[in-house]
Amino acid sequence: MNGFDYWFPFIVPLTSMVAGIVIFFLKEEQHQMRTFINLAVAGIKVILVHIMVLGVYQNRFYEFRMTMFGDVDFVLHADSLSLLFVSLSAVLWLVTTVYAIGYLEGSPNRSRFFGFFSFCVSATTGIALAGNLITFIIWYELLTLSTYPLVIHRGTVDSLKAGRLYLAYTLPGGSLILIGFVWLVSLAGPVEFAERGSLAHVAAQHGPELTAIFALLVAGLGVKAAMVPLHGWLPSAMVAPAPVSALLHAVAVVKAGAFGLVRVVYDLFGIELCARLSVMPFLAAASTLTIIYGSVRALFQDDLKRRLAFSTVSQVSYIALGISILGPIATTGGIVHLVHQGLMKITLFFCAGNFAEKLHIHRISEMDGIGRRMPWTTVAFSLAALGMIGVPPMAGFISKWYIGSGAVEAQQQWVILVLITSSVLNAGYFLPIIYRAWFAPVEGRDDHPIDWRLGEIHPFLLWPPLITCLLALLAGLFAGAPASPLFWAEVITTREYGL
Amino acid sequence: MIHPALLILAWLTPLMLVPLFLLAPHRAWKAMPMAALPGLAASLLVPAGSMVEIHSLLLGSRFGLDQISAGFLFFTSLIWALAALHAIGYIRMRHRSFGVYYLLAMTGNFGLVLAQDMISFYLFFALMSFASYGLVIHDRTTEVRRAGTVYIILVVLGEVLIFSGMAGIATIAGTTIFGEIGGEWVTPGMGNVLFGALLLGFGIKAGALPLHVWLPLAHPAAPTPASAVLSGAMIKAGLLGWLRFLPMGEMALPGWGALCTGFGAAALIAAAVYGCFQSQPKALLAYSSISKMGLMTMAVGTVFLYPDFKEAILITIAVYATHHALCKGALFLSVGIRPGDSTPGPRRWLVILLLLIPPLSLADFALTGGALAKYAIKTELAAVISPAAYTNLSLLFTASGLITAALMVRFTWQQLNTAHRPHHTPGRASYLAWGTLTGVVALTPLLLPALYPDSGLSFAMSGASRWSSVWPVALAVGIGAVYARRVRAVISLPPGDILSVFLLLTRPLRVLPKLIVRLATAIRNQCERYMDLVFNSMHNLPILLRHSEANLGRAAVFGLVFLGLLTLTTILLFLSMGVR
Structure with a gap:
């Protein structure tokens, strides 16, 4: 085995970990040094991930293995699914770092912030690359612990309360997964994630136990994936600074939960076992409930970030819905939504942060005519919002299309009803914002030509949403192109279904 | 390339x-x-x-x-x-x-x-x-x-x-x-x-x-x-x-065909009638569009009924749609153009002449594209459907022709006599655009056969049914003239027709979201109150314990409680043993 290929999956999470440690030791005023380390490491990581993507596409084998205790190994392994998530987090981390540098300029405790920020990304990468359940759990818990300081970063009463709530939800969630793991090991020995599942050898005699384990794992992961009724922490966590919200909602935390679901369903249990245990209807019901409930709650929020938070609750469950249908097309839709939702939601949170930062606007009722004052930010916001509704050519349409036609293929036409209800609700809470931003009457400024010179806010805050919005547009518009997220999701599906 | x-x-x-x-x-x-x-x-x-x-x-x-x-x-x-x-x-x-x-x-x-x-x-x-x-x-x-x-x-x-x-x-x-x-x-x-x-x-x-x-x-x-x-x-x-x-010509779909022709026919007549009572010229034109789209819906329905005639009917639909689009475009662009704005003399007469072309064409007057399109659709349907049905269809067409003519008379009347100045005054480019499109409309009897060679139409057909394409317009002009002279008050109905009814019927439903919010808030407040109670009691627990400890320190209380507990335990013990 090539030594480089062996260490590679270990190095990728390690880079951000080391960066985090170094940043902790920097003095608060070493602003340029910190910025340099942040951006350099984020850039290096994107390059490393790119190399690994090319390698995996050519069927190279990257695995890092180390015995922890007994016959339980610590395994980091790069396969097509993990690389989808790693690429998403690497690219969005780079963008979010730029945004966070601009956003937190001049505010206190930046070394602490960026240190934990790096840990958080390191943990996300680890989750993506984890080759078995225990490795997954280790990183998963690390993620919980490293996001807590970010949520309470501001130190206000509200944020401390939100932080407590966050821990109160996620720590028990983590322990459910741990219990599930221990039970599973006692049943089936040290199993690893493998394409099309790795529990076939115990499937025959342990049906009910496996169902219970599945329930434990899904409940534990459902906390982070914000599935109703385990979603309570997410809307209150929106008191965190905008870059943190962006990261929580789009890349790290909720995505870790959703990604975990994908892993458990496809690579631990495998589709055949899932079908045999007939657990999928329950997952489908839970995600349907979440999709509808989240959207209905979002309708009634006036606080912009709260509305976006409930929208996340709803949208992330598209992923769970897609995988619960158990057909190749819907699977592609669910997996690709992992990326698409990330791109669109991070754009929305960046924009919300910009409105708050520049104009101190937090409520939707204050957003009248905002498009004339911050045109580019509002353009990015509007496009991302249309994507959330599922209007082509934004990426959200592609996900919706695949989940919808996948449902018809699997003879589960009711899913279409869920999708269109959700679309209508999404339109119900996003279109009024767009209306206010561009068309609502404002006194005085109505006849002013809009200033399109990109000077509405600091470039570090303006470019990240523009870039992510552009990515969300391109991901949808050129979905048929090789190297699009859809293309990669199809590669994954092909391998999972052994097509 | x-x-x-x-x-x-x-x-x-x-x-x-x-x-x-x-x-x-x-x-x-x-x-x-x-x-x-x-x-x-x-x-x-x-x-x-x-x-x-x-x-x-x-x-x-x-x-x-x-x-x-x-x-x-x-x-x-x-x-x-x-x-x-x-x-x-x-x-x-x-x-x-x-x-x-x-x-x-x-x-x-x-x-x-x-x-x-x-x-x-x-x-x-x-x-x-x-x-x-x-x-x-x-x-x-x-x-x-x-x-x-x-x-x-x-x-x-x-x-x-x-x-x-x-x-x-x-x-x-x-x-x-x-x-x-x-x-x-x-x-x-x-x-x-x-x-x-x-x-x-x-x-x-x-x-x-x-x-x-x-x-x-x-x-x-x-x-x-x-x-x-x-x-x-x-x-x-x-x-x-x-x-x-939709599957055009793939199979017969009698149910859907009947539905489309039925609703199409209803739209053809009802929208035109309702349009006659519009005081805004653009709303009137919009109703006329609904009416004409109704005719096209009927034609689509006919394809579902008689799939074998798909090719011919589709071409006819395209011919009809083309004429309607150009004509309606010209009519809308003419809104706001008044002959009174141009200098008297030949120029004003030219404006008046141009203003008359699209309404005449839309009312299927002889030698216009409208007459040609109507001829096409009528002959096509005659070839497809039974003679009895065709008689009914002719009646429908005649009625619709008459109402459309009335609609156009009212529109032109408003156009020529409008007293109030609309605040949008068209400039030179607008005149040019409108004039050009009107010119194209005037040329449609030549244009349509050229655009759709497969339709087998020719210019001569636009004058084929001369009498039947003249009298509805003449009659409508006559009625309009009488009406304008005798009746001063013009009835006008609000645009949007059944929408107002719909909104009226659903008005009670519109309080629903508010009700839900109120209910949800009430539930949440109640929950929060209980949560607060629990949290407060937990918060007060140390104080409570300290107080009770101080009380327990008083011997009398302590002794009594101790004795009481002892007795209770003993009794319970005996009881449970007895049960065994």
């Missing part, structure tokens, strides 16, 4: 002009009519049957032309070009954003005509529908905003209906390419649901009967050039959607 490029440039050119609006708005404003020229060129130069594929766009896009869509592209691009020219002369275009929305909607409209697969069609359809919102609410008054809201709600509804139909068909048929879909997907049950979703989804855009309510509100609300493209070109996108997605 030029042909595939034209198929792309047709929709790409208006899109490329959008950024120019941000850099040099004035230049972009002037260039707007040019943006439609590649589309016009494509419709005339690209041979039918051309196709170009872009694999990486969406899920693999195809663009192409056949005889019908070439005709659609011709009138669409012509109307968009001339309406843009009209917009240049239309002063008080307050928001420059108008140009951006106009170009985006234009991109959408051209793209959907050219699209040869479902997903591209849907993309451009959505682009057109959402961008048009910006056109509809250009004037930003309260009334206009209301119209915009009705419009956007129906757009969203249409989008999800089409999405669900489309996702179903694509999966069952296993393809998204038009022409390969076939009709096997129309199974009893699911297939009918999908069929219904598409029929309704595109019916919203086409202004089909119970879904037409946005149209008489939105078309008058928009500025004149936007109304022209809405009512002339964009409304046909709904029709094209039907032709593209």
